[in-house]
Amino acid sequence: EAGVAQSPRYKIIEKRQSVAFWCNPISGHATLYWYQQILGQGPKLLIQFQNNGVVDDSQLPKDRFSAERLKGVDSTLKIQPAKLEDSAVYLCASASTDTQYFGPGTRLTVL
């Protein structure tokens, strides 16, 4: 069974630029999550989708972050404009029942 796929794996941008991350969940998983993991910390949930609807985006900084999940499969997370403090690993996870499975993450460096 293929795991959660994410791209790109690494991204370096200047502050105030925009960036987008892509996630392809495990086939058949209705629930998709985006997490932000700052160095030295555990992952923090940004947004949760159930199919193509948003379940929880309470911790998403909506002035600069946006996410969508078209057709209830792939998802993209965008940051516009990026700030220095957005440097982190962005993890995507998917779940069918009570267990989340994580992708390899995208490491973002904002200079």
Next chain:
Amino acid sequence: AQSVTQPDIHITVSEGASLELRCNYSYGATPYLFWYVQSPGQGLQLLLKYFSGDTLVQGIKGFEAEFKRSQSSFNLRKPSVHWSDAAEYFCAVEGNFGNEKLTFGTGTRLTIIP
């Protein structure tokens, strides 16, 4: 809201020695509990999980964890570590009243010395 505490930021053990990583949680009832491992540059891999039933849970790679309700703990153990176990370990808790967030601890970095 639930929370997780991993008191040990960094642990060093010798290869072949036993290991115990501590995890304490705060939640009003019995939550779902997880241990994940993250190798450098990798995503999180699920080691084991506890939902209910037997309080001693077996996982992959020879790991086990024991849920102790009286101590609000879910410590991870391995009888004999291998150099490949060097990684970051995260304990996580999820409420079980439907649609609750998975909350992670800050992680414990495990170093293995020969």
